[in-house]
Amino acid sequence: MSEGLRSGEVAEAAGVNPQTLRYYERRGLLEEPGRSLGGHRLYPPGTVATLRIIKTAQGLGFTLDEVADLLDLGRRRHAHAPGLKARAELKLAEVESRISDLETIAATLRTAIASGCEDLAACAADPRCPIPFTGLTHSEDPT
Amino acid sequence: MSEGLRSGEVAEAAGVNPQTLRYYERRGLLEEPGRSLGGHRLYPPGTVATLRIIKTAQGLGFTLDEVADLLDLGRRRHAHAPGLKARAELKLAEVESRISDLETIAATLRTAIASGCEDLAACAADPRCPIPFTGLTHSEDPT
DNA sequence: TTGCATCCTGTACCCGGGTACGGGGTTACC
DNA sequence: GGTAACCCCGTACCCGGGTACAGGATGCAA
Numbered sequence: 001m002s003e004g005l006r007s008g009e010v011a012e013a014a015g016v017n018p019q020t021l022r023y024y025e026r027r028g029l030l031e032e033p034g035r036s037l038g039g040h041r042l043y044p045p046g047t048v049a050t051l052r053i054i055k056t057a058q059g060l061g062f063t064l065d066e067v068a069d070l071l072d073l074g075r076r077r078h079a080h081a082p083g084l085k086a087r088a089e090l091k092l093a094e095v096e097s098r099i100s101d102l103e104t105i106a107a108t109l110r111t112a113i114a115s116g117c118e119d120l121a122a123c124a125a126d127p128r129c130p131i132p133f134t135g136l137t138h139s140e141d142p143t
Numbered sequence: 144m145s146e147g148l149r150s151g152e153v154a155e156a157a158g159v160n161p162q163t164l165r166y167y168e169r170r171g172l173l174e175e176p177g178r179s180l181g182g183h184r185l186y187p188p189g190t191v192a193t194l195r196i197i198k199t200a201q202g203l204g205f206t207l208d209e210v211a212d213l214l215d216l217g218r219r220r221h222a223h224a225p226g227l228k229a230r231a232e233l234k235l236a237e238v239e240s241r242i243s244d245l246e247t248i249a250a251t252l253r254t255a256i257a258s259g260c261e262d263l264a265a266c267a268a269d270p271r272c273p274i275p276f277t278g279l280t281h282s283e284d285p286t
Numbered sequence: 287t288t289g290c291a292t293c294c295t296g297t298a299c300c301c302g303g304g305t306a307c308g309g310g311g312t313t314a315c316c
Numbered sequence: 317g318g319t320a321a322c323c324c325c326g327t328a329c330c331c332g333g334g335t336a337c338a339g340g341a342t343g344c345a346a
Binding site: 180207 | 302303304305306311312313
């Protein structure tokens with residue numbers, strides 16, 4: 001007579017901690033499921049898919065608040081708030097910016113490695129050091 | 144008679160919150176500075192440079208613990224622990240891996256945008272949806 | 287009907303990197 | 317020598333994304 005999945009089953013199937021289900025419910029990512037007579041949660045089968053969606057979106061760089069918003073957007077689609085596509089475009093811009101930052105970091109690390117820096121502090125004091133210490137004006141007038 | 148910089152001056156010059164200096168001291172990133180007769184910290188002028196080094200290294204993807212380690216490594220250079228270069232190589236590998244993850248994410252977002260997905264949940268249910276819902280087996284046998 | 291697995295609730299804790307607050311002592315300049 | 321600005325210390329709080337724990341109540345099968 002089990003009208004739905006128990007939290008342990010859902011958690012297991014989705015590969016998350018059972019506590020996380022309650023947490024997502026509090027955060028508005030999962031709708032409140034039905035309950036058994038004794039008060040145990042009984043989840044509809046689609047919940048497992050929803051959890052995978054959440055994990056995927058999270059992996060795409062969305063925060064839980066953003067994912068909650070995105071899911072809500074799908075559930076009540078009437079409103080003309082900026083849709084998934086628009087938000088994906090914003091997120092893409094963020095991701096691209098993060099990539100270019102990391103490219104700079106990687107290039108800097110490669111240069112540092114190639115030039116054999118072995119001591120950060122010493123390198124910072126050395127004008128030949130390739131690591132950019134953000135405009136290290138280096139005003140060392142030691143009066 | 145000021146034998147060193149006061150915390151506010153250092154913080155200002157390095158562009159950090161004065162509280163952060165105490166925090167870094169606790170975390171072992173800054174050595175304990177001298178004190179005035181009344182107990183106020185008096186920092187050597189090089190501290191500002193050290194702070195810039197910290198911020199730079201942090202920007203290169205090192206955690207504060209790693210930075211503390213790196214600085215310490217420079218200060219007591221006798222030991223033959225893996226040096227800056229080796230650690231930079233490890234960090235570079237991490238950064239490169241993070242970049243390629245982000246590239247995948249960006250590509251996925253671009254595909255999603257191009258195909259006009261407007262509802263995450265609907266897309267997840269649609270076999271033509273390009274967003275990879277991690278093997279979404281989608282076993283929806285709704286008995 | 288008994289027994290154990292699972293579930294319920296609220297609350298507290300974890301990580302990293304700081305920031306804020308309160309109450310009191312010190313410095314520096316006029 | 318007054319007084320404003322600064323600094324001291326310990327402690328608590330913030331963010332995001334969960335996880336753990338304690339003490340009871342249910343579910344389900346033998």
